[in-house]
Amino acid sequence: MTSLARGLEVMGTLSQSDSELKMPEISKQTNLSRAVVRRCLYTLQELGYVESKPLGFRLLPKVLSLGQSYYGAKALPQIAQPFLEQVHLETGESCSLAILDGSEVIYIARSTSRRIMNVSLNIGSRLPAFCTSLGRALLAHLSPKELQNHLSKEKYRPLTANTITTISELTKAINQVAKDGYALVDQELEVGLRSLSVPVINQQGSVIAAMNVGVSASRISNARMLQNILPVLRNAGKLLGEQTSL
Amino acid sequence: MTSLARGLEVMGTLSQSDSELKMPEISKQTNLSRAVVRRCLYTLQELGYVESKPLGFRLLPKVLSLGQSYYGAKALPQIAQPFLEQVHLETGESCSLAILDGSEVIYIARSTSRRIMNVSLNIGSRLPAFCTSLGRALLAHLSPKELQNHLSKEKYRPLTANTITTISELTKAINQVAKDGYALVDQELEVGLRSLSVPVINQQGSVIAAMNVGVSASRISNARMLQNILPVLRNAGKLLGEQTSL
DNA sequence: TCATAATTGTTCGTTAAACGAACAGATTAA
DNA sequence: TTAATCTGTTCGTTTAACGAACAATTATGA
Numbered sequence A, B: 001m002t003s004l005a006r007g008l009e010v011m012g013t014l015s016q017s018d019s020e021l022k023m024p025e026i027s028k029q030t031n032l033s034r035a036v037v038r039r040c041l042y043t044l045q046e047l048g049y050v051e052s053k054p055l056g057f058r059l060l061p062k063v064l065s066l067g068q069s070y071y072g073a074k075a076l077p078q079i080a081q082p083f084l085e086q087v088h089l090e091t092g093e094s095c096s097l098a099i100l101d102g103s104e105v106i107y108i109a110r111s112t113s114r115r116i117m118n119v120s121l122n123i124g125s126r127l128p129a130f131c132t133s134l135g136r137a138l139l140a141h142l143s144p145k146e147l148q149n150h151l152s153k154e155k156y157r158p159l160t161a162n163t164i165t166t167i168s169e170l171t172k173a174i175n176q177v178a179k180d181g182y183a184l185v186d187q188e189l190e191v192g193l194r195s196l197s198v199p200v201i202n203q204q205g206s207v208i209a210a211m212n213v214g215v216s217a218s219r220i221s222n223a224r225m226l227q228n229i230l231p232v233l234r235n236a237g238k239l240l241g242e243q244t245s246l
Numbered sequence C: 001t002c003a004t005a006a007t008t009g010t011t012c013g014t015t016a017a018a019c020g021a022a023c024a025g026a027t028t029a030a
Numbered sequence D: 001t002t003a004a005t006c007t008g009t010t011c012g013t014t015t016a017a018c019g020a021a022c023a024a025t026t027a028t029g030a
Helices: A004-014 A023-030 A034-046 A062-067 A078-090 A132-137 A144-153 A167-180 A222-243 B004-016 B023-030 B034-046 B062-067 B076-091 B133-139 B144-153 B166-179 B221-242
Strands: A050-053 A057-058 A094-101 A102-111 A126-128 A183-186 A193-201 A207-216 B049-054 B056-057 B094-101 B103-112 B126-128 B183-186 B192-202 B209-217
Touching: A004 A023, A004 A034, A004 A057, A004 A094, A004 B004, A004 B062, A023 A034, A023 A057, A050 A132, A062 B004, A062 B062, A062 B103, A078 A094, A078 A207, A078 A222, A078 B034, A078 B103, A094 B166, A102 B062, A102 B076, A126 A132, A126 B166, A132 A167, A132 A183, A132 A193, A132 B056, A132 B094, A144 B103, A183 A222, A193 A222, A207 A222, B004 B023, B004 B034, B004 B056, B004 B133, B023 B034, B023 B056, B034 B183, B056 B209, B076 B094, B076 B209, B076 B221, B094 B133, B103 B133, B126 B133, B126 B221, B133 B183, B133 B209, B144 B166, B183 B221, B192 B221, B209 B221
Parallel strands: none
Antiparallel strands: A050 A057, A094 A102, A094 A207, A102 A126, A183 A193, A193 A207, B049 B056, B094 B103, B094 B209, B103 B126, B183 B192, B192 B209
8 A cells, every 4th residue: 555655654754854844855855756745745634643834844743642552552661650760760860661673772661861961862762773772682682593683684884983883793792781681882872872771571581671771971980880770770670570461 | 645544544543442453343443444454454564563463453663653753742741851750759649741632632741650540641642621631721721712613613521420511611611720820620531530730831922731730539639739739730830831932 | 126946736637556346265263 | 163253365447646737825035
């Protein structure tokens, strides 16, 4: 059903943009003809998903109600929120929960501090899995075959000087995460950003999400993260996992 | 573009359901033929938005990334979260932020307590505006013409014995809210649920959202809400409004 | 201010994509 | 095993999406 796919592509493009987009701009980004984009936008407008403003088109809050519930979104973030806030309170740092979708992680719940540096992160945000602690914590619990499948599909650009980009090194790092039970990633995604993650394991023993604490590299050293934050994070992740059987 | 609309309808149906849905079920709920539903689901599956499970189809987390950013969703919940958590801490009650979409309110940010009664509320959730404090706080700042337009479009079923359902009484209640600067709704949505809301007004003086505290009616009286919670909520709403110029 | 460009909105014959009915395979229930 | 239900497939028909060309509107800039 091509027009459904195209419409969703238009929505996706709008979703990724910070500002309103004009039709030719959307047309360019999606490689769809102007007429197609026009028809999509018209339909989406009729349905209340987008709005036409002087500066272009933008999504309306109605899109939120689509994302409201994927299977489990109802339950997990709801249950997790108090744990995230607990970690936030105890450490003073922002704490998030994420799951894996293809080669990316998606944030499904957060508790953030006021002094957050990367304001653009939000529920539903995506980041590459390979260079984030959340991603590595999640990847670490795939079978070797699945892991290689994941890793071989992607091409890895270095995002900072620290970013690991070779498959062999990545495999090594991820195996280490599996052993340790946590993932510490030091400024591989962004200079100045240090992040520690643990898997959340449910009663059946499967990894259902990963929980992390992200800090400013200048404020907290790797050693202090492992000393002060890891125990708190581990405890919260464990408690959360025990509460859910999803 | 009918097939886009139909696809979104299918997504919407899946989104509202608690469990997986089979094709005939979706077909019934959407009044679309099985063949159409099949094609929609096939396309959505290809795109990674839904997944076919033994028990039926369900949405995948990818839908979250659609909802990730409507214009302002990036900014406002982000800014608001600390304020919501502050209110939550000071009052011990769950605190939410919502905006108006048609005749419904949509939650865009929350800080909840562990002992939440109504677990099904989440970011992106919708409730009727007319019988919620959030809705009334938002409706109170429409122009009289817009308000009548809104009110006249809907038919009001009583959800509890307390629910106001006549347009004249609603208008009166909403005008009172405009005067008071807060909305207190006592068990009109659900027996046992009491809710207090204030508008969030930005630097330009327009209402950009409403903030509420919801409590169990058995725990906290109306008088105590106004005495203890209203000042906290008002203060937080005011501070939040001052921070944003959206 | 006017002219130019850029964006949005319309129309219409063509084409392809969506349609649905009918059938076949697979899965579940009794 | 037999019904019953759900999923997947095929194919001729029809409708809805297409795109090119044109018109109207709105910005941009000299």
